[in-house]
Amino acid sequence: MSWDCGLRYMFSVSPALQQGSMCILHDKEDLSRLEMVQRLAKDGCRFLQNHSKGPERTCEQSHNCVYEMILTVDEYSPQRKSKALFHQLSLKENGLQSRGTQRETKEVLCHVYITMDSYLSMRVHAGVVAQELLQAMAERMDVPQGELVLVAVTYPGGRLLLQPQDRVFSDSLRPVGRLHMCRKDLGEVLYPFTDNSELQQRTVRMLSLNTWDVAVALTNFDWTIFDSIHEQELVYFTFSRHASSKHTVALELLLQRCNEVQLWVMTEVLLCPMLCKRVQLIKKFIKIAAHCKAQRNLNCFFAIIMGLNVAAVSRLSQTWEKIPGKFKKLFSELETVTDPSLNHKAYRDSFKKMKAPKIPFLPLLLKDITFIHEGNKTFHDNLVNFEKLHMIADAVRLIRQCQKDHMGNGITQKSSSEVQAYIDYLHIIDNQQILFELSHRLEPRN
Structure with a gap:
C-alpha cells in the first residue's frame, strides 16, 4: 500500500510479501503524519522509530543508485516470519526502477570511425579508456596497436588526441562529435577496406x-x-x-x-x-x-x-x-x-x-x-x-x-x-x- 505525501511510504501487511515496508520521517514532519503512520504499524508491519542513519554510501556518485537495507525480525518475536525490506530511493531519480542489467558498470555502444563514412560499432563499458578501445580495435582489424591513435573530432572541426589513460566517455569529451581511429605516422583516417x-x-x-x-x-x-x-x-x-x-x-x-x-x-x-x-x-x-x-x-x-x-x-x-x-x-x-x-x-x-x-x-x-x-x-x-x-x-x-x-x-x-x-x-x-x-x-x- 503506497501513497505520496511529499515523501514515499510503503507498508507490507502480509508476511508472504518479500518486499516489505519503507517509512522515512524527518524531524520537521508534523505530528499528525507521525501519528497516522504509527496507527498503521499493526501486525505484519515493522516501524522504524529512529531512522536518522541511512546506509553508508560507497562512492560519491552513488546518489543515483537504489539502496537496499534488509532488517530481519527477532527470531523470538511474533513477527519472526516477516522480513522488512526498506528501499531508500533518490528523490531525484525515483521515477525509474532498477531492472535487469542496469548496473554501475553499464555497457554502451561505441562508434569508432575507420573511414569518413563507415564505423565499427562496439559494445564497451562506460568507463573504457582509450588504450582499451584501441586494443579491441587493433584485434578486430588485425593491425598493430602501436601504429594507431584515437582522435576525437568535434563538430566545429577541432581535433583532440586521446591519451592512453583518457576515458572515452568523460565529462570533458561531451562536445565530441565523432571518434576516429588514425595512424600515427600519417595522422589521417584509416581506409582499411580499399584493397x-x-x-x-x-x-x-x-x-x-x-x-x-x-x-x-x-x-x-x-x-x-x-x-x-x-x-x-x-x-x-x-x-x-x-x-x-x-x-x-x-x-x-x-x-x-x-x-x-x-x-x-x-x-x-x-x-x-x-x-x-x-x-x-x-x-x-x-x-x-x-x-x-x-x-x-x-x-x-x-x-x-x-x-x-x-x-x-x-x-x-x-x-x-x-x-x-x-x-x-x-x-x-x-x-x-x-x-x-x-x-x-x-x-x-x-x-x-x-x-x-x-x-x-x-x-x-x-x-x-x-x-x-x-x-x-x-x-x-x-x-x-x-x-x-x-x-x-x-x-x-x-x-x-x-x-x-x-x-x-x-x-x-x-x-x-x-x-x-x-x-x-x-x-x-x-x-x-x-x-x-x-x-x-x-x-x-x-
Whole structure:
C-alpha cells in the first residue's frame, strides 16, 4: 500500500510479501503524519522509530543508485516470519526502477570511425579508456596497436588526441562529435577496406559463420538491452521528447541497434565485389532472418528484412536472379510478416502466437503509443481522460509481458565466442550516398 505525501511510504501487511515496508520521517514532519503512520504499524508491519542513519554510501556518485537495507525480525518475536525490506530511493531519480542489467558498470555502444563514412560499432563499458578501445580495435582489424591513435573530432572541426589513460566517455569529451581511429605516422583516417583482397577476406569470414550461431549472438545482444528496458521509458520517450535522455537509455540503445543491424546487412552485401559471393551472402542473411524469427527476436528480424529490401540492395537485379527459388520463396514468406498493410496485421497476428519471452519490433510499439497519445485528449472538461491512460497502459504493459515467461526465464542462449565477438563489433557504412555509389559500382545502370 503506497501513497505520496511529499515523501514515499510503503507498508507490507502480509508476511508472504518479500518486499516489505519503507517509512522515512524527518524531524520537521508534523505530528499528525507521525501519528497516522504509527496507527498503521499493526501486525505484519515493522516501524522504524529512529531512522536518522541511512546506509553508508560507497562512492560519491552513488546518489543515483537504489539502496537496499534488509532488517530481519527477532527470531523470538511474533513477527519472526516477516522480513522488512526498506528501499531508500533518490528523490531525484525515483521515477525509474532498477531492472535487469542496469548496473554501475553499464555497457554502451561505441562508434569508432575507420573511414569518413563507415564505423565499427562496439559494445564497451562506460568507463573504457582509450588504450582499451584501441586494443579491441587493433584485434578486430588485425593491425598493430602501436601504429594507431584515437582522435576525437568535434563538430566545429577541432581535433583532440586521446591519451592512453583518457576515458572515452568523460565529462570533458561531451562536445565530441565523432571518434576516429588514425595512424600515427600519417595522422589521417584509416581506409582499411580499399584493397580488394581485404574485401574478399571479409566476405569469406562472414560466409564461414554458422547462420544459427549468428542469430543466437544477435538475439543475445538485443536481449541484454531489451531486458533492462523499463515500461516507463516508453512513456518518457512518447510524452517527453525534449526531456533528458537519461530516462530512456536502454530504449534508445535498442532502437539504435535496430538501425545498425539494417545498415550492417547493407554494408556486407554492397562491400562484396564478387557476384557469386554476394549471392551466398544474401542467402545467408535470409536464413539468419528466419532464425531470428524462430528465436522470437522480431526486432532483429525486421532489421535484416528491411536491410535486404532497401533500394541500394534490392536494385541488384543480377544478384537476385541468381538466388535459388526456395530462398526466394522463403524471403517472400518472411516479407509478408513485415507487410505494413492493415496496420501490420500479419506481424501482429504472428507476434500474438509467439510465447514469451520475445522481443517485439519496438518502432511499431512506439508508433502505437504515439497514435494513442496524439489521437486522444488527456483532459475532457478539466477531467482526466482515464480511457486514454488505460489504452497507453495496455500498450506499455506489453514490455513486461514479453520480458519473462511464466517461469521467469529469459531468452538468452549459449553462443559461440567467435561469432559473438564478430557481432559485438559490426562494421557499418552509415552514409546512404556512399551505399548507393557502391551499389551502382557493383551493377551499373543499363
